[in-house]
Amino acid sequence: MSRDLVTIKGGKDGFRLLVDSSASMEEIEAEIKKKLDENPGFFPEGTKFELEVADLDRSVKKGINQILSQHGLGVELSAKKDPPPVSDEQSQMPPQYFIQHDGNVEAQEMTVVEHTVRGGEEVTSQGSVLVMGNVNPGAQIIAGGSIDVRGTCRGMVHAGAWGDISAVVIADRLMPTQIRIANMIARSPDIMEKSDFAERASIKDGQIIIEPIER
Amino acid sequence: MSEVIVVTSGKGGVGKSTTTANLGVGLAMRGKKVVLIDTDTGLRNLDLLLGLENRIMYDLIDVVEGRVEIKKALVRHKKYENLQLLPTSQVKDKSAVNPADLMALCDELRKEYDFVIIDCPAGIEQGFQTAIAGADTAIVVTMPEVSAVRDADKIIGELGRSEKDNIKLIINRIRPAMVDSGEMMDMDDINDILAIKCIGQVPDDIKVVTSANRGEPVVGESDSQAGKAYENIVGRLLGEDIPFMEFEKEGFFKRLKKAFKF
Numbered sequence: 032m033s034r035d036l037v038t039i040k041g042g043k044d045g046f047r048l049l050v051d052s053s054a055s056m057e058e059i060e061a062e063i064k065k066k067l068d069e070n071p072g073f074f075p076e077g078t079k080f081e082l083e084v085a086d087l088d089r090s091v092k093k094g095i096n097q098i099l100s101q102h103g104l105g106v107e108l109s110a111k112k113d114p115p116p117v118s119d120e121q122s123q124m125p126p127q128y129f130i131q132h133d134g135n136v137e138a139q140e141m142t143v144v145e146h147t148v149r150g151g152e153e154v155t156s157q158g159s160v161l162v163m164g165n166v167n168p169g170a171q172i173i174a175g176g177s178i179d180v181r182g183t184c185r186g187m188v189h190a191g192a193w194g195d196i197s198a199v200v201i202a203d204r205l206m207p208t209q210i211r212i213a214n215m216i217a218r219s220p221d222i223m224e225k226s227d228f229a230e231r232a233s234i235k236d237g238q239i240i241i242e243p244i245e246r
Numbered sequence: 247m248s249e250v251i252v253v254t255s256g257k258g259g260v261g262k263s264t265t266t267a268n269l270g271v272g273l274a275m276r277g278k279k280v281v282l283i284d285t286d287t288g289l290r291n292l293d294l295l296l297g298l299e300n301r302i303m304y305d306l307i308d309v310v311e312g313r314v315e316i317k318k319a320l321v322r323h324k325k326y327e328n329l330q331l332l333p334t335s336q337v338k339d340k341s342a343v344n345p346a347d348l349m350a351l352c353d354e355l356r357k358e359y360d361f362v363i364i365d366c367p368a369g370i371e372q373g374f375q376t377a378i379a380g381a382d383t384a385i386v387v388t389m390p391e392v393s394a395v396r397d398a399d400k401i402i403g404e405l406g407r408s409e410k411d412n413i414k415l416i417i418n419r420i421r422p423a424m425v426d427s428g429e430m431m432d433m434d435d436i437n438d439i440l441a442i443k444c445i446g447q448v449p450d451d452i453k454v455v456t457s458a459n460r461g462e463p464v465v466g467e468s469d470s471q472a473g474k475a476y477e478n479i480v481g482r483l484l485g486e487d488i489p490f491m492e493f494e495k496e497g498f499f500k501r502l503k504k505a506f507k508f
Contacts, residue, residue, distance in 0.1 A: 169400065
């Protein structure tokens with residue numbers, strides 16, 4: 032399987048659970064169970080989840096609620112009535128649904144760095160990191176979640192540093208000395224090419240791959 | 247309006263002292279009152295570049311330890327009497343001066359001089375922290391070389407952490423022919439990484455070495471490319487808008503040929 036049907040991600044306000052709508056109820060159930068069993072005790076018992084709803088089938092919604100309640104967790108309907116308007120690019124992607132962790136016990140934060148990270152500097156965050164500038168050679172970014180560089184990334188970046196293999200690294204020009212995601216390491220080619228478009232590095236089929244993206 | 251400028255680089259050998267000497271003489275030639283402070287205690291050589299070694303009576307350490315008045319320790323330049331040098335000690339080390347001492351000294355000198363230019367030691371340790379303490383402006387000197395650019399980047403970060411936000415860049419010892427053939431980093435690459443205002447591009451010039459040995463900075467020598475580049479930097483420091491010079495790297499006919507090709 033090239034991508035997970037269910038992904039747990041930390042968002043600005045807490046954890047999100049991304050569900051592929053093309054998956055069947057059985058698949059979702061198996062996947063959620065697997066995820067929750069991987070990290071027993073990760074979510075405190077009795078925590079209510081917030082569920083953002085687009086056009087999720089009522090039975091699927093119910094099913095998710097049931098699975099979660101078996102684990103002592105709950106689902107809460109989101110205050111948001113309508114999903115945000117979907118742009119053309121987004122509509123080509125399979126729709127995704129989010130379950131948000133209600134409490135902020137394990138809430139993941141995003142660190143925003145509003146300047147260029149220069150050589151010798153190190154940014155470490157339990158959550159994701161957004162750099163509004165360049166990451167220069169000799170600099171290090173270590174994030175529990177994903178890393179987004181709005182500029183040129185030439186330093187060392189480590190996304191998912193505590194084992195999150197779904198973490199990604201995105202940069203306007205991605206030319207780092209090393210990319211690490213979870214426990215995988217990819218180094219730059221010895222002769223660095225200048226990239227002219229935004230790229231994303233992620234783990235696919237057990238290795239770090241880099242693909243162009245639009246943004 | 248007087249200005250305290252620190253000339254720094256991180257890496258050694260990129261031309262901090264040479265730049266300090268040339269800017270000092272260049273500003274003095276323009277009639278400004280300038281004092282140069284060597285803070286590279288234990289490894290002093292700004293006096294050598296200015297040809298003033300034999301005139302040194304007292305030094306920076308004597309001043310900060312209160313043995314002499316600042317005025318007594320200043321060494322006047324042979325040619326330009328509005329240029330003074332405050333040398334440092336060759337026998338003591340960097341721990342002899344602390345940031346507060348230098349800050350007080352800069353504030354004292356600021357009253358009387360248009361420009362106080364501090365020659366910073368290499369490295370990012372105590373000597374560096376001391377040198378930058380009293381400065382309004384930092385000039386980072388680098389070379390088109392990966393290690394020099396890497397160190398300059400680190401230094402800019404350190405300056406930012408010390409709340410020195412007015413940082414300017416001089417790229418020194420450029421070899422235009424090597425840049426053209428792709429063997430040396432080009433100016434755009436360096437500016438792209440360091441992303442601070444560049445106020446000077448100085449070519450590698452044999453005259454810099456010969457003039458250093460004579461103790462006469464190259465600035466103002468009309469037949470020297472580096473001398474011209476330093477003159478331009480002086481102009482830019484005084485707020486003039488001077489375009490970067492084209493380096494003479496090929497014969498006239500070759501350039502003419504090139505011009506017609508495009």
